[in-house]
Amino acid sequence: MARKIQPAERCDCDVIHEDTVNQVREKMPQEENLYDLAELFKVFGDSTRIKILWALDEAEMCVCDIAFLLNMTQSAISHQLRVLKQAELVKSRREGKIVFYSLEDEHVKQIFDQGLIHILEERK
Amino acid sequence: MARKIQPAERCDCDVIHEDTVNQVREKMPQEENLYDLAELFKVFGDSTRIKILWALDEAEMCVCDIAFLLNMTQSAISHQLRVLKQAELVKSRREGKIVFYSLEDEHVKQIFDQGLIHILEERK
DNA sequence: TGTATACTTGAACAGTTATTCATATGTTTT
DNA sequence: AAAACATATGAATAACTGTTCAAGTATACA
Numbered sequence: 001m002a003r004k005i006q007p008a009e010r011c012d013c014d015v016i017h018e019d020t021v022n023q024v025r026e027k028m029p030q031e032e033n034l035y036d037l038a039e040l041f042k043v044f045g046d047s048t049r050i051k052i053l054w055a056l057d058e059a060e061m062c063v064c065d066i067a068f069l070l071n072m073t074q075s076a077i078s079h080q081l082r083v084l085k086q087a088e089l090v091k092s093r094r095e096g097k098i099v100f101y102s103l104e105d106e107h108v109k110q111i112f113d114q115g116l117i118h119i120l121e122e123r124k
Numbered sequence: 125m126a127r128k129i130q131p132a133e134r135c136d137c138d139v140i141h142e143d144t145v146n147q148v149r150e151k152m153p154q155e156e157n158l159y160d161l162a163e164l165f166k167v168f169g170d171s172t173r174i175k176i177l178w179a180l181d182e183a184e185m186c187v188c189d190i191a192f193l194l195n196m197t198q199s200a201i202s203h204q205l206r207v208l209k210q211a212e213l214v215k216s217r218r219e220g221k222i223v224f225y226s227l228e229d230e231h232v233k234q235i236f237d238q239g240l241i242h243i244l245e246e247r248k
Numbered sequence: 249t250g251t252a253t254a255c256t257t258g259a260a261c262a263g264t265t266a267t268t269c270a271t272a273t274g275t276t277t278t
Numbered sequence: 279a280a281a282a283c284a285t286a287t288g289a290a291t292a293a294c295t296g297t298t299c300a301a302g303t304a305t306a307c308a
Binding site: 186187188198199201202203205206218220221222223 | 283284
Binding site: 249250251252253254255256257258259260261262263264265266267268269270271272273274275276277278 | 279280281282283284285286287288289290291292293294295296297298299300301302303304305306307308
């Protein structure tokens with residue numbers, strides 16, 4: 001199963017376990033899905049956004065409530081809510097001057113819980 | 125339940141739903157856990173690392189295998205493996221010149237699967 | 249109509265990050 | 279010992295990101 005490596009290939013080494021690579025390659029999900037998955041986790045990869053999502057899992061809240069809760073400016077929160085909305089993680093509804101935000105997707109909490117399991121395991 | 129807002133508070137608005145805020149505040153996890161959770165998701169928030177983890181879920185692989193599979197330089201992969209190792213997501217074992225990497229934590233896949241559910245739901 | 253309020257938005261800035269390049273380390277083989 | 283090879287690492291760079299600041303909307307109410 002040995003094979004000449006083409007110059008175009010970038011891994012800078014001669015000996016690879018081609019069987020393994022081919023076997024893994026077959027099982028890899030579509031590039032697009034992996035990319036989108038990374039984009040989703042990127043949204044989760046900020047403690048402000050994590051806090052907002054966690055808060056909204058408890059109750060629907062207006063921008064000002066969230067800003068007060070997290071002790072941050074209303075502008076900063078608003079910017080982050082836009083990111084969360086673009087990721088279809090939160091939705092909003094206006095009631096007069098006030099805009100209430102809530103979770104769009106109920107299994108966000110499940111993803112967080114899985115993450116926490118990892119974190120708490122790490123601390124053992 | 126109305127209350128005067130202190131100048132130190134940053135949310136730039138007068139009317140907050142204090143009951144809601146207090147109720148949510150009680151249920152929020154420790155700051156430290158939320159921060160660590162964000163750090164974990166930050167590691168997942170890069171498609172190269174997602175691909176590496178997904179690949180290692182299928183099989184133990186050496187650096188060169190991964191570089192070849194993903195068509196990236198061995199150096200780039202090595203840098204990312206260091207990040208994954210620091211996050212205690214992968215472990216390595218040396219066999220002569222070759223260093224094999226594998227998953228450290230078996231429920232990474234479960235977190236990914238939850239994420240995929242969200243992504244596929246979004247596309248409906 | 250004008251003012252106050254809740255929120256949004258664009259630009260700017262500082263801080264972070266992924267990859268590249270060059271070089272170093274550790275192991276095997278000759 | 280030296281050469282070859284797999285991997286690691288430090289520095290540099292370009293791209294990205296979160297917050298702030300200074301406006302801008304949209305709604306309610308006097």
